[in-house]
Amino acid sequence: MVGPWEHEEVVTRLGPRSGVPVIVAVHSRRLGPAAGGIRLTQYPTWQDGVADALRLARGMTYKNAVAGLPFGGGKSVIAVPATTPVTPSLRADALADLGELIATFDGSYLAGPDIGTGPDDMVYLRSFARHVFCLPESHGGTGPSSLPTARGVLAAIRAGLTAVFGSPSVSGRRVVVVGMGSVGSLLASALRSAGASVVAADLIESRCAGYETVPVAGVYETEADVLVPAAVGGVVGAGVRAPLVVGPANNQLRSDDAAAALRDAGVVWVPDFVAGAGGVIYTLTREAEGLAPDAAMARVEAIGDTVETVLSKAAANGTTTLEEAVALAEGRLNDATPGRRS
Ligand code: PHE
Numbered sequence: 001m002v003g004p005w006e007h008e009e010v011v012t013r014l015g016p017r018s019g020v021p022v023i024v025a026v027h028s029r030r031l032g033p034a035a036g037g038i039r040l041t042q043y044p045t046w047q048d049g050v051a052d053a054l055r056l057a058r059g060m061t062y063k064n065a066v067a068g069l070p071f072g073g074g075k076s077v078i079a080v081p082a083t084t085p086v087t088p089s090l091r092a093d094a095l096a097d098l099g100e101l102i103a104t105f106d107g108s109y110l111a112g113p114d115i116g117t118g119p120d121d122m123v124y125l126r127s128f129a130r131h132v133f134c135l136p137e138s139h140g141g142t143g144p145s146s147l148p149t150a151r152g153v154l155a156a157i158r159a160g161l162t163a164v165f166g167s168p169s170v171s172g173r174r175v176v177v178v179g180m181g182s183v184g185s186l187l188a189s190a191l192r193s194a195g196a197s198v199v200a201a202d203l204i205e206s207r208c209a210g211y212e213t214v215p216v217a218g219v220y221e222t223e224a225d226v227l228v229p230a231a232v233g234g235v236v237g238a239g240v241r242a243p244l245v246v247g248p249a250n251n252q253l254r255s256d257d258a259a260a261a262l263r264d265a266g267v268v269w270v271p272d273f274v275a276g277a278g279g280v281i282y283t284l285t286r287e288a289e290g291l292a293p294d295a296a297m298a299r300v301e302a303i304g305d306t307v308e309t310v311l312s313k314a315a316a317n318g319t320t321t322l323e324e325a326v327a328l329a330e331g332r333l334n335d336a337t338p339g340r341r342s
Contacts, residue, residue: 152278
């Protein structure tokens with residue numbers, strides 16, 4: 001990644017047990033300890049894993065700031081080489097290696113799940129590091145963050161529909177969900193229950209069972225009322241034909257320039273770090289701040305109000321939704337430590 005150094009701390013370690021590189025990237029602690037999930041997936045090279053961690057950590061700074069949480073942004077990546085199969089024993093060794101690294105942050109980085117990890121892994125990680133969140137309810141945690149993440153995305157979709165079509169109703173809308181993992185599959189079924197006509201796409205076809213499906217190739221250019229990116233990032237750009245794009249995938253845009261291209265094409269894009277904050281909002285307000293379930297879920301639902309604000313400011317100012325959401329985040333960061341760059 002070329003450009004000025006902007007992260008506070010990035011540690012990459014060759015896992016002594018697994019032989020796999022484990023990475024913790026802390027982008028910012030201006031608002032509090034850095035919080036963000038653990039991505040366990042294969043990468044062509046370890047440098048690709050580091051680049052992903054850097055991007056994802058920055059995204060968490062914005063996500064947590066826009067959500068009004070007293071946390072900074074960080075992320076972990078377990079960068080399994082593309083040629084190494086992810087066996088259960090490799091996973092366990094790599095998680096142990098990462099857990100030891102997380103412990104060295106001594107609470108200045110709070111870990112949760114992300115793509116490739118879940119609540120059971122958090123239980124295992126707790127034996128290596130204290131500052132791990134999102135354990136199952138049976139272990140005193142709040143369970144999978146995918147449910148509140150999906151709730152927040154639904155609130156964002158309704159706010160987006162109101163801006164584009166004048167009504168929050170999903171009934172009769174053709175919605176394309178790309179990525180039928182833990183959050184995408186919850187979204188697809190909730191949208192269908194609410195009367196939407198759901199089209200699903202996933203590289204693993206069996207995940208789309210029961211839905212009209214479209215191939216992943218070209219899916220971002222499919223004709224639809226709403227496009228919901230719910231897989232990996234770097235996918236949304238010029239060529240999108242749905243008038244509304246809103247989903248939980250982190251770092252959705254192919255580049256920051258894509259935000260202007262979408263605006264110019266009349267596409268309303270809800271920034272991913274606004275729409276996808278439900279998991280971190282729910283988990284951390286409950287587990288780190290002690291909020292009751294209803295109060296935490298109300299904070300998740302408030303994502304709809306934030307989306308409304310961002311979309312109406314962009315429409316009024318002729319700016320992009322990305323610029324407005326970043327301005328909201330930067331405002332919070334500057335209030336915390338005036339005069340410092342983020
Ligand atoms: N994976 C979540 C995200 O990208 C991060 C998370 C952190 C979720 C802590 C739950 C708890 O927002």
